[in-house]
Amino acid sequence: MQALTYEGPWRVTVREKADPRIEHPQDGIVRVETAAICGSDLHILHGLIPDTRVGSTFGHEFVGIIEEVGPQVKGVRPGDRVALPFQIFCGACYYCQRGLTSCCNNTNPGTDAATGMYGYSHTMGGYDGGQAQYVRVPFIGVDAERVPEDVSSLDALPVTDAFPTGYQAAEMCDIKGGETVLVLGCGPVGLFAMWSLWAMGAGRVIAVDGEDYRLAFARRWLGVETLNFRDVDVVTAVKGMTEDLGADATIDAVGAEAAGSATHRALGIYAKLEAGSPQAINTAIHATRKGGVISVIGAYGPPFTGMDLGTYMNKAQTMRTGQASVKRYMPRLFEHIRAGRIRPSEVLTHRGPLEDAPALYRTMARKHDGCIKVALFPNGPTIH
Template identity: 55%
Template sequence: MRAMVYRGPYKVRVEEKDKPRIEHPNDAIVRVTRAAICGSDLHLYHGMMPDTRVGMTFGHEFIGVVDEVGPSVRNLQPGDRVMVPFNVYCGSCYFCARGLYSNCHNVNPNATAVGGIYGYSHTCGGYDGGQAEYVRVPFADVGPSVIPDWLDEDDALLMTDALATGYFGAQLGDIREGDTVVVLGAGPVGLFAAASSWLMGAGRVIVVDHLDYRLEKARTFAHAEIINFAEQDDVVVTLKKTTDRLGADVVIDAVGAEADGNFLQHVTSAKFKLQGGSPIALNWAIDGVRKGGTVSVMGAYGPMFSAVKFGDAMNKGLTLRMNQCPVKRQWPRLLDHIRNGYLRPREVITHRIPLEHIAEGYHLFSAKLDDCIKPVIVPNA
C-alpha cells in the first residue's frame, strides 16, 4: 500500500509499505477514505516528540471502510463505513470501564498515563496511523463505530478527534449559564471548543490567537469575540480589562505546547527529544481566569521542563481539569448536535490534499500558508 512515512524532522514522504494484516482475532483492517493532519501532528513533524521513529506512519484522525475482520469481531463486517476514535483502548480494564478510554491500561507498554494513540510515536504505543491507504484497527469491537447513513463523511472525520476534543475541552470547563469563557488558540480544536461553549450555556465566548485568518474563522464559525495577542502589550491585562478586571470564569487551553518549539528545544531536541514549546498558554490561562475559576486543558503536552505557575493556581483557588479526550464517550451528544444543526464541523476544513502530496500538505499546514486551518488527506484522490 501507499503510506505517509516519517524520515526525520521536517521530512515526510509517501512510500510503499506492507499492507497491514490481522495480528489478533479482534483486529480489523480499514481501507482509509479520509484522514486529516492535526495540529498535534506537527510536534512529530518538527521532531519534538520523544521516540518518533523513522518509518512510522502518522495520522490519528481517519475514517474508512472495513476491508477485513478477525475471527472474534462481532460488531463490524467488511463493507461497513466506520469512524475510528484516535484512542486505542481495550474496553475492559479499570479505566475503560469508567469511560476513561484515553487512559486505557492495556494498550501502551511505554507509558503509565496515556493509553494508545494511532500514529503518535512509540510513547503512545507505536501504532501506525491512518495517513495511508490501509490501517490496522485493534479492539475493533470497542473502538470504531459505523457511520450513520445521514452523517456527512467530513463531519464523521472530524468527530474522530478535533470536534470531540474541542467539545470535551468545553465540558471540562464545567461551564455554567452566563459564564465568560476564554479559548486560547483558534485552530480546529479551539474553534470547536468555542462553538461548544455556547451549547453548554456560556454567556460570552472570547477566542485568543495571533493569526488574523484563524480569528476571523472564530468570529464567523464560533460567533466569538476575538483578541489578537500579537497586538496587545499584555494579553492577560487585556483579558482582565474586558472582564471587569476579575478574569474569565473559564479558560480553555486549546494550544498546549507550541508545536514549533522554542530555540533551546530546537537546539537540544535532536539529542534529548524534548517536547515542543513551553507552557505559555497554560500560564496565560492561570493568570487570565478569575479566582475560583476553572482552567480546562486539552492542548497537547508531553515531557516538559518549563515552569508552570502552579503556586498562582493554588493561591487563586483554581480548578484545573485536563486529559486526552475519551473520544467515543462524546459521540452520542455530538451526533445529536450535528443532526439538529447546532454544529457543522466540516466548515473548518480548508484544504483537500491527495495522499501523494502529503509532504506539501504538512509544509502548508506547518507554515500556515494559504490560510490553512484544517487539511484533509484523501488516499485515492
C-alpha cells in the same frame, strides 16, 4: 500500499509500505476514505514527542470502510463505514469500563503515558496511523463507531478527534450558564471548544490567536470576541474586559508549540530540553480569575518545566486536563450533526490526495493560505 512516512524532524514523504494484516483475533483492516492532518501531528513532525521512529506513519483521525475482521470481532463487519477514535482501547480494563478510554491500561502497557494512539510515536504504543490507504485497527469491534448514513465522511472526520476534544475541553470548564470563557488557540480544537461552550450555555467567549485569518474565521463561524496576542497583552486585555477579575474559565487549546519567550522556544521547541513552550498555560493561569477553572486540552509531552505553579496555587484555581475520551462523545456529536446544528467539515479548508500530504503538512505548519485543517484522500476523491 501508499502511506505517509516519517523521515525525521520536519521531513515526511509518501512511500510504498507493506499492507497491514490481522495480527490479533480482535483486529480489523480499514480502507481509509479520508484522514486529517491534526495540529498535534505537527508536534511529532517537529520532534517534540519522544521516540518517534523513522519509517512510521502518522495520522490519528480517519474514516473508512472495514475490509476484513479477525475471528473474535463482534459488532461490526466488512462493508461498514466507520469513524475511529484516535485512541486505541480494549473496552474491558478498569478505565475503559468507566468511560476513560483515553486511559486504557492494555494498549500502551508499562507506562503512565496515555493509551495507545494511531500514528503518534512509540511513546504511545508504536501503532501506524491512518494517513495511508489501509490501516490495522486493534479492538475494532469495541473502538469503531458506525457513521450514520446521512452523515458524510468529511463531517464524520473531525468526530474522530478535534470535535470531541473541543467538546471535552468545554465540558471540563464546568459551565453552569453565563460564564465568560477565554479560549487560547483558534485551530480546529479551539474552534470546536468555542461551539461547545455556546451549546453548554456560556455567556461570553473570547478567542485568542496570533493569526488574523484564524481570528476572522472564529468571528465569522462562531460569533466570538477575539484578541490577537501580537497586538495586545492578553492578560491585561482580558482583565479590562472583565472588571479586572479575569475569565471564569480558560481553555488551553494550544499546547507545546505556543508562541512565547525566546528562552522557552530555544529550550523547548528547538533544544528539546522541555516539552515546548509553557506560554499558553501560564497565560491561562494569569488571565483566569481567582477560583476559576483552567481546562488544558493542548498536547504536551514530558519532561515539562516553566509552569507558574505558585500563581496557580495562590489563585485557588482548578485545572482539569486529559486526552479526550472520544468514544463516549461520538453518539452525541453525531446527533448534533444530524440535527443540522453544526457542519464540522467547514473547518477542513484544504483537501488533497495522499501524494500531496508533505506539501499540505508544510502549508498547515506555516499557517499559509488561510489553512485551518487538512483532509487527505488516500484512495482517491470518491468518498461517502
